[in-house]
Amino acid sequence: MAYQGIRPLTLAQQYAALRVDWPEGEAQLDQHGLRWTGPLQPTALGRRYVVQVSYPSLAHEPQVHVLGPSLKQLAPGRRIEHLYCQKTERLCLYTPKQHEWRPQLRLSRTLLPWATLWLLYFEDWVITGEWQGGGTHPTPRPARTFSRTILRRLA
Template sequence: MFQGIRPLTLAQQLGSLRQDWPEGQGQLTKHGLSWLIPLQPTPLSRIYVIRLTYSALGQWPHVHVVSPSLRALAGTRKIPHLYCQRTIQLCLFAPWLREWKPQQRISRTLVLWAKTWLYYFEDWLVTDDWQGGGIAH
């Protein structure tokens, strides 16, 4: 599908984020793209602030929840579907399966996937059963 299509530049990704998620804020720096956005999985959910960073083409974007603390919400339980428990990096796709490609808009993939992940996280907080699918870690 994306063969022969050039990856989007960081500036293009930032422009798309600004257009699709005007309530967010971000910038390009010498380290790459950084974007903060409030997300509410459902009208009854709390509001989460996520930070999305994308350092360079050829690297994978990273998504972390800035607030509230997922660790505090989870208590003593290990949070499911994180790339890293220490940094609380959300597992939104399997990079080795190329489920996300740099030709895709972050604003129309990863932000929506993060919102869905948060929905399943809230369900897990209540049921202690992860229903969001994915590959076991």
């Protein structure tokens, strides 16, 4: 779904906005798309994280990953809330089906502030065990069980 009459920002426009709005990070634009890598710190007393935004093309959704410190090491043995992928530590910042982020929006004014807020909620979650950031998760499907009748037929 597009904003009516508003064209998506090009990767070059996104690159320029990232360099202006988040100069402490490093932006790269090449044949693999746009990448921004830089520090985010949710509060003055909070930890500094190194985050990477990857945006391969306008046909793909941008992705945000925490490169360090490892979220898994900060919350050992726990499943981390609001990650699209536990292994790559890809942050769940918006619901794609609800079009909360669109290519007409600046990464520098949406995803990076959202990631900073996500990290604030993460730090609180590590201490309290409760996610205060809201959002939704697909509920895992329960394990499928078979009735005794079906199991007898399969035997």
